Amino acid sequence: MDFAFSEEQEQLRGFARDFLAERYDDVRLAQIADSETGVDAEVWAKLAEMGWLDAELTFLDQAVLLEETGYRPLAAPYFSTAVLAAPALDDETAKQVGEGRLTATLAWAEPGVPQGLLDAAGATVSGGRLTGEKVLVPDGAAVDLFVVTTADGLYAVDASDAAVTPHGALDGTRRPASVRFDGAPARPLASGDTAAELLGRIRDRAYAAVALEAVGVAQRALDLLVAYAKDRKQFGKPIGVYQAVSHKASDVYVRLQEARSLAYWAAWCVAENDPMARQACLAAKAFAGEAAVFACENAIQGHGGIGFTWEHVLHRYYKRAQWLAAFDGPARAQRAEVAAFLMD
Amino acid sequence: MDFRDTPEEAAFRAELRSWLQENASHREVEAGRGDFDALRAWGGRLYSAGYVGLTWPEGFGGRGLSPTYQAIYLEESARADAPGHPGVIGLNMAGPTIIAWGTDEQKQRYLKLLLSGEEIWCQGFSEPGSGSDLAAGRTSAVLDGDHWVVNGQKVWSSYAHKADWCILVVRTDPDAPKHAGLSYLIVDMHAPGVTVRPLHQITGDPEFNEIFFDDVRVPRDSMLGRPGDGWKVAMTTLLHERGTLGFALSAELERMVNHLVELVRRPGPDGRRPADDPLIRDAVAREWIEMQSLRFTNYRALTTLLETGIPGPEGSGVKLAWSEANQRLTSLAQSVFGLHAQVTGDDAPWNGFWQYWQLRSRGNTIEAGTSEILRNIIAERVLGLPKGR
Numbered sequence: 151m152d153f154a155f156s157e158e159q160e161q162l163r164g165f166a167r168d169f170l171a172e173r174y175d176d177v178r179l180a181q182i183a184d185s186e187t188g189v190d191a192e193v194w195a196k197l198a199e200m201g202w203l204d205a206e207l208t209f210l211d212q213a214v215l216l217e218e219t220g221y222r223p224l225a226a227p228y229f230s231t232a233v234l235a236a237p238a239l240d241d242e243t244a245k246q247v248g249e250g251r252l253t254a255t256l257a258w259a260e261p262g263v264p265q266g267l268l269d270a271a272g273a274t275v276s277g278g279r280l281t282g283e284k285v286l287v288p289d290g291a292a293v294d295l296f297v298v299t300t301a302d303g304l305y306a307v308d309a310s311d312a313a314v315t316p317h318g319a320l321d322g323t324r325r326p327a328s329v330r331f332d333g334a335p336a337r338p339l340a341s342g343d344t345a346a347e348l349l350g351r352i353r354d355r356a357y358a359a360v361a362l363e364a365v366g367v368a369q370r371a372l373d374l375l376v377a378y379a380k381d382r383k384q385f386g387k388p389i390g391v392y393q394a395v396s397h398k399a400s401d402v403y404v405r406l407q408e409a410r411s412l413a414y415w416a417a418w419c420v421a422e423n424d425p426m427a428r429q430a431c432l433a434a435k436a437f438a439g440e441a442a443v444f445a446c447e448n449a450i451q452g453h454g455g456i457g458f459t460w461e462h463v464l465h466r467y468y469k470r471a472q473w474l475a476a477f478d479g480p481a482r483a484q485r486a487e488v489a490a491f492l493m494d
Numbered sequence: 495m496d497f498r499d500t501p502e503e504a505a506f507r508a509e510l511r512s513w514l515q516e517n518a519s520h521r522e523v524e525a526g527r528g529d530f531d532a533l534r535a536w537g538g539r540l541y542s543a544g545y546v547g548l549t550w551p552e553g554f555g556g557r558g559l560s561p562t563y564q565a566i567y568l569e570e571s572a573r574a575d576a577p578g579h580p581g582v583i584g585l586n587m588a589g590p591t592i593i594a595w596g597t598d599e600q601k602q603r604y605l606k607l608l609l610s611g612e613e614i615w616c617q618g619f620s621e622p623g624s625g626s627d628l629a630a631g632r633t634s635a636v637l638d639g640d641h642w643v644v645n646g647q648k649v650w651s652s653y654a655h656k657a658d659w660c661i662l663v664v665r666t667d668p669d670a671p672k673h674a675g676l677s678y679l680i681v682d683m684h685a686p687g688v689t690v691r692p693l694h695q696i697t698g699d700p701e702f703n704e705i706f707f708d709d710v711r712v713p714r715d716s717m718l719g720r721p722g723d724g725w726k727v728a729m730t731t732l733l734h735e736r737g738t739l740g741f742a743l744s745a746e747l748e749r750m751v752n753h754l755v756e757l758v759r760r761p762g763p764d765g766r767r768p769a770d771d772p773l774i775r776d777a778v779a780r781e782w783i784e785m786q787s788l789r790f791t792n793y794r795a796l797t798t799l800l801e802t803g804i805p806g807p808e809g810s811g812v813k814l815a816w817s818e819a820n821q822r823l824t825s826l827a828q829s830v831f832g833l834h835a836q837v838t839g840d841d842a843p844w845n846g847f848w849q850y851w852q853l854r855s856r857g858n859t860i861e862a863g864t865s866e867i868l869r870n871i872i873a874e875r876v877l878g879l880p881k882g883r
């Protein structure tokens with residue numbers, strides 16, 4: 151049993167952390183999140199340059215990046231492209247992604263029906279043309295290409311061939327859109343059992359990725375809480391001496407460590423196609439999503455009034471944490487699946 | 495990163511698994527609680543088969559293996575629902591402290607008999623006036639020729655009524671500052687002047703005791719470290735007690751989760767299957783996830799230990815999280831029985847298993863450092879927050 155990332159992966163982590171910290175300090179992050187699009191348009195070429203979009207990256211390499219983009223939210227459709235869409239793309243399209251020429255996302259949920267990643271899709275394709283309506287498409291207004299789930303498998307549709315309605319969102323750097331396809335030209339990516347199997351793998355990966363981002367979010371919230379507890383004085387002492395404050399930090403620390411262990415386990419299972427991948431990813435997503443929310447809520451409480459302001463960065467993390475916790479259903483939905491493994 | 499066993503580890507695991515299958519009979523499983531002689535016999539068999547002291551030095555009855563093997567042993571033992579070793583205090587606390595601080599003579603004298611379960615140990619740290627504040631202990635030891643003369647009282651000492659030896663924190667210098675006046679003795683529990691009085695826990699079992707020391711003469715060389723080293727030596731013990739590597743805890747939780755799953759899948763007293771209740775399903779899944787998170791946190795800390803020689807800080811919360819998980823889990827199990835959970839004796843559901851463990855779990859957040867003290871330690875030592883005292 152070896153739980154450590156490789157030296158190269160730790161190097162990648164260091165680069166990523168520095169790059170993101172420099173590019174997205176808290177002020178800049180707020181500016182982008184409150185901007186018209188919520189996207190830093192220039193960063194994409196840089197990501198390609200740094201190799202973050204390379205098809206050769208293993209999922210463990212990506213895991214490092216995902217954790218860091220939770221610690222400092224990356225205002226670009228990286229999660230959507232690299233995690234949700236990339237596994238479905240053909241080689242030619244994947245190459246364009248790798249070169250930084252294309253962003254993509256996955257469109258699965260439909261209005262008025264169950265909206266899980268593995269629920270049946272009603273969108274249809276006939277004669278190479280796709281018709282249907284998708285909602286809550288992550289980064290839907292920020293990408294060039296949609297991978298679309300349909301009753302006949304997975305298809306690729308250019309964003310320019312779809313009617314995209316962007317939505318405002320609590321998390322300004324990851325906004326959903328509604329997307330309508332009215333006989334849009336569609337390229338088949340996978341069908342039948344292959345499509346179902348692929349979608350299952352995309353979901354596992356997405357759960358692991360959500361957990362990793364959540365770990366980054368929780369770590370930042372904890373760091374902010376600890377720094378403030380050392381600095382802020384009340385009744386003549388730093389508030390960190392009060393156990394009502396310090397014990398919150400300890401509890402967040404413990405949950406964060408547990409979440410991190412599960413997230414790395416899940417990431418390894420995905421990278422290795424391990425037989426436990428499904429359970430590991432369900433467990434990691436359920437636990438880490440809730441841990442990130444828990445961390446942010448405790449950090450806000452520990453900051454008093456300042457933590458409740460729009461100016462303070464904490465609410466940005468809180469809202470990202472809420473997005474992560476809600477992704478493809480709340481933790482209880484994943485626990486229900488774990489329960490089925492255990493009890494049925 | 496690689497979560498698979500190496501070929502050597504896999505071979506060890508397979509061998510152990512089949513050994514447990516052949517040897518952990520039902521009678522011994524039952525003995526896990528209550529029948530101490532049967533448990534002692536089991537400890538002897540475990541030792542002869544080479545499964546006790548896996549990580550201890552080879553010259554002293556151990557096998558000198560990496561901690562990974564101990565983790566494998568604990569996991570497989572829990573999965574086979576095999577009983578533990580009878581000498582928990584010796585194995586987890588006294589032994590590692592002797593290995594770290596003892597002279598070769600002391601190691602020679604104590605370690606083998608401890609491993610085989612022939613000699614049982616207890617821990618005399620807590621006193622009526624000093625629990626969390628361990629360094630405030632007042633039990634004294636005064637040098638008289640070749641002996642320390644010990645006077646005072648200890649309390650909450652688990653298995654002292656079975657014990658042959660006690661690791662004892664005493665004050666040898668009343669004038670030195672609090673921590674610096676402490677020393678660490680190994681005391682013969684059969685020596686004249688030692689009186690043990692059992693205390694019944696909320697389970698009804700007399701698992702812990704008061705120990706009174708009246709002019710107990712302890713040979714001068716029965717000390718670990720030097721006079722004044724007591725605090726440092728005691729910290730070694732506590733590090734191991736709280737689980738330097740908490741595999742014992744995560745494995746124990748795995749055993750309990752397995753029992754819980756078994757419980758909810760059977761029809762309950764009202765004929766309904768608890769596993770058909772979505773709230774129970776959610777709660778059981780939650781504990782399974784918690785168990786995995788602690789297991790892998792232990793593996794993460796182990797990786798740090800193997801790489802750097804020091805266990806990683808990530809493991810410092812394992813005892814804290816485990817104790818609360820065990821409390822939730824056992825309460826959940828009891829809730830399944832409704833008021834039947836109250837019935838004791840031969841008619842008790844599951845022979846009283848859940849009753850006992852639910853009540854016993856309340857001690858988990860007190861023993862080996864209360865949860866409040868553990869939160870203080872994480873806040874101060876891991877997160878670097880200012881000390882509250």
Ligand SMILES: Cc1cc2nc3c(=O)[nH]c(=O)nc-3n(C[C@H](O)[C@H](O)[C@H](O)COP(=O)(O)OP(=O)(O)OC[C@H]3O[C@@H](n4cnc5c(N)ncnc54)[C@H](O)[C@@H]3O)c2cc1C
Pocket residue numbers: 393616617618619620622624625626627649650651652653702857858860861862863864865866867870
């Ligand atoms: C099942 C069981 C087995 C045990 N076995 C042994 C054994 O074998 N050998 C042995 O020596 N001892 C043993 N103990 C004793 C155990 O170590 C002590 O009970 C424990 O350290 C607490 O000490 P105390 O009981 O004096 O409580 P106190 O220290 O008086 O604590 C009372 C309450 O105050 C809180 N508190 C105290 N100080 C602080 C602080 N600074 N900040 C916040 N809260 C605080 C505590 O958390 C607790 O809730 C055992 C206890 C139990 C329950």
